[in-house]
Amino acid sequence: MSVQxxxxxxxxxxxxxxxxxxxxxxxxxGWDAVTTRRxxxxxxxxxxxxxxxxxxxxxxxxAVALEGAAELAAAVRAATSAADGPRERVAALxxxxxxxxxxxxxxxxxLFQLDGGLPYAQEDTPEPLKDAFAAxxxxxxxxxxxxxxxxxxxEVFWASLHxxxxxxxEGRLPRAEAARRTELLVDRLAVFPVDA
Numbered sequence: 433m434s435v436q437x438x439x440x441x442x443x444x445x446x447x448x449x450x451x452x453x454x455x456x457x458x459x460x461x462g463w464d465a466v467t468t469r470r471x472x473x474x475x476x477x478x479x480x481x482x483x484x485x486x487x488x489x490x491x492x493x494x495a496v497a498l499e500g501a502a503e504l505a506a507a508v509r510a511a512t513s514a515a516d517g518p519r520e521r522v523a524a525l526x527x528x529x530x531x532x533x534x535x536x537x538x539x540x541x542x543l544f545q546l547d548g549g550l551p552y553a554q555e556d557t558p559e560p561l562k563d564a565f566a567a568x569x570x571x572x573x574x575x576x577x578x579x580x581x582x583x584x585x586x587e588v589f590w591a592s593l594h595x596x597x598x599x600x601x602e603g604r605l606p607r608a609e610a611a612r613r614t615e616l617l618v619d620r621l622a623v624f625p626v627d628a
Contacts, residue, residue: 447485449475451495458496458538463546466492494548500539501560505567507532512571518625521571523618526593529568530614533597544594565590577623592617 433441453474458466466489472479486492511528515521533540542548543564551557565586572589573582596613599605605613 443485446475446477446481447495450482450485450492451499454492455496455499455539458542459536463493463538463541490547490549493542493546494550496539497542497546497548497550498558498560500536500543501558501564503536503539504529504532504543505560505564508564508567509570512567518571518575519618519622522575522622522624523615525568525571526614526618529590529593530597530600530610533594534601537601540597545598572622575622575624580623589617589621592621 450471453471454466457470457474468479468482468489471492472482475482486495507528508525511524512521515524550561552561568590569582569586572586576582576585596605596610596617600607600610
C-alpha cells in the first residue's frame with residue numbers, strides 16, 4: 433500500500449469516526465449536544481482536524497442523513513421482500529418505516545427535520561436519498577390506483593407516514609393506537625386488487 437493510499441484510508445476512517453460519534457451523541461443527548469468542540473473531545477482530535485473533514489455541524493448532519501437514508505432503504509426493502517402480496521408489502525413498508533423512525537430518532541431528524549445542506553427532490557439529490565424514495569416507490573407504485581402517478585402517491589403516503597412518526601414521537605398521538613393507525617392508513621390510502 434502506498435503512502436497516499438494509507439493517508440486516504442486514514443482520512444476515510446477519521447471521517448467515519450466523526451459521523452458515528454455525532455450520531456451516537458445525537459441519539460443519546462439530542463442534536464443540540466453535537467458541537468464541533470464536543471466531537472473533537474470525544475474522538476480525541478483537534479477541531480481543525482474535524483473541520484478538515486466537515487465545514488461544520490450542518491455537513492455532519494448531512495452525512496448522518498445520507499447514512500440513515502441508506503439504512504432506511506435497506507430496512508424497507510428487507511421488510512417488503514419478506515411479504516406476500518401488495519397489501520402485505522405496503523403494511524410491511526409502513527411498519528418498517530415507522531419502526532426506523534422510532535428506533536433512530538436523531539437519524540430520522542437528520543433526514544427529515546434538520547438542515548443538513550442536502551437537496552431533496554432535485555436532479556442533484558444525493559443517491560442515498562433517491563434510493564430511499566425508490567425503496568418506497570417500489571411497493572407503493574403498484575397500489576397508487578388508476579390515474580394516479582406512482583411517485584405522487586408515494587409522496588402522499590410518505591408524508592402520511594412522516595406525520596404518524598412525528599406526531600407519535602412527540603406525544604401528540606397516543607402510542608396505544610399506533611398499530612391501528614398504520615392499518616387504517618394502509619387500507620384507506622392504498623388501492624389493492626380485489627384478489628390481494
